[in-house]
Structure formats: structure tokens, C-alpha cells
Amino acid sequence: MKDTSSNSSAKKNAGYKAAEYVEDGMVLGLGTGSTTHFFIEKVGMRIKEEGINVMGIPTSFQSLLIAKQWNIPITTLEEHDIDLSVDGADEVDSDFNLIKGGGAAHTKEKIVDYAADKFIVIVDESKVVDELGNFPVPVEVLPDASRMVIKELEDMGASCEIRMAQRKDGPVITDNGNFVIDAKFDKIESPAHLEIDLNAIPGVVENGIFSQMVDKVIIGTDDGTKEL
Numbered sequence: 001m002k003d004t005s006s007n008s009s010a011k012k013n014a015g016y017k018a019a020e021y022v023e024d025g026m027v028l029g030l031g032t033g034s035t036t037h038f039f040i041e042k043v044g045m046r047i048k049e050e051g052i053n054v055m056g057i058p059t060s061f062q063s064l065l066i067a068k069q070w071n072i073p074i075t076t077l078e079e080h081d082i083d084l085s086v087d088g089a090d091e092v093d094s095d096f097n098l099i100k101g102g103g104a105a106h107t108k109e110k111i112v113d114y115a116a117d118k119f120i121v122i123v124d125e126s127k128v129v130d131e132l133g134n135f136p137v138p139v140e141v142l143p144d145a146s147r148m149v150i151k152e153l154e155d156m157g158a159s160c161e162i163r164m165a166q167r168k169d170g171p172v173i174t175d176n177g178n179f180v181i182d183a184k185f186d187k188i189e190s191p192a193h194l195e196i197d198l199n200a201i202p203g204v205v206e207n208g209i210f211s212q213m214v215d216k217v218i219i220g221t222d223d224g225t226k227e228l
């Protein structure tokens, strides 16, 4: 499990800054993770203090619970399109390619983030890299397919581990009832091609490479933010 306790002031600065882009009447994609937590919190504060009228589409049970805690009205992709999605990342490169899924939420995140008219990524400086690949690529799989998917991933040059749960025996089970394989590639030359190739393996539900659609990256630091 990743460490979510570090860099909390930088994460808070990024999350709070992204909330400035929220406008009255918007439908928001609510990403998952310790950075997005601060975005959802600040949206909740703006609802309370300014009376803005927004709705949220959560990408996980975690973001649903935080949104409920802040009285953010919830809706679904069945009912609304998304004006703005805000989400964290485990790595972001200079072309705005991402690795996501350190919290095993990347499948719903990709559906919501890719559907949004505008997608803002919020990270602290530790997530900014020249090239993706230090962080393993999370691959959500149907449990019955996991051995076959690992064989395919190893043939593609990855070292693989099924992600194990903490405080539960056995693998992490995603919000969708699946396993996550963490696939470490030595080098990711083309994130866009790898994103497509991974999803072509039978049994793969979704992978954590996001190579499309990012409009803005907000990098939180201890004393402010930078925007790319």
C-alpha cells in the first residue's frame, strides 16, 4: 500500500487550488486518493460557505464517502455528463501521461476522467517524472484470468505481483470485485501504445496508464502551487 501520509501540505495546496476551477452548476468527477481528498473537502466547504450548486460523480467508495461527509450531492454517468474531473496520480510525465491506480481505483477513474469535458490532475512534486515507469503499472484483472494475464505481462517484459491486502488475508479486491496486478516495466517507451496493448489481454479490465485528455496539472508545494 502506498504511503498517503507524506506531503500533506503540498497535497492540500494542490487540492484546494483545483477547487477554484469549480463553477456554480458544474457536474464534477471526483477522483480518488489522498490528494483528491483535499479537493472534495474544499468543494464541500464552498457549497457550505458560498452556496454553490454542484453535483459529484465519485470514482470509488472512498470518494463517495468523503463526498457524503461534505454533503456534496451525488449523481451518476447515467444521468449527467461531466464538466470537470479532478484526480490525483502516482506519476505524471512532461507530456501529461499518467500512471494511476496506487489505490486500485483506476478503472472507474478512467471512465470518469476520460468522460469529462475538462480533466485537471493534482499532485505533489514527488509525482513529477521525466519518464513513466518507476511506479509499477496497476492492471485490474478478473480473478480467474490472473495467472494467464501475468504470463502475458511477463512476455511483454514486466515483473509482476498480485497486490496483497493489508488487514485482510489474500489479494486486494477492487471496488469492482477484481484483483490488481502491479506490472513493473524497465522502460515505458510509448505510454499510449502500452495503454492499448495492456487492455488487449483477455481478462484485463483496465490498466493504470492514462495517456489522453489531461488539460492541466496542478503541482502542490509546501508553500503554494505551480500549474502546467
Ligand SMILES: O=C[C@H](O)[C@H](O)[C@H](O)COP(=O)(O)O
Pocket: 004, 031, 032, 033, 034, 035, 036, 087, 088, 089, 090, 100, 101, 102, 103, 104, 105, 106, 109
Ligand atoms: O487508485 C488510486 C488513484 O489513481 C489515485 O488517484 C492515485 O493513486 C494518487 O493517489 P494519492 O493522491 O493518494 O497519491
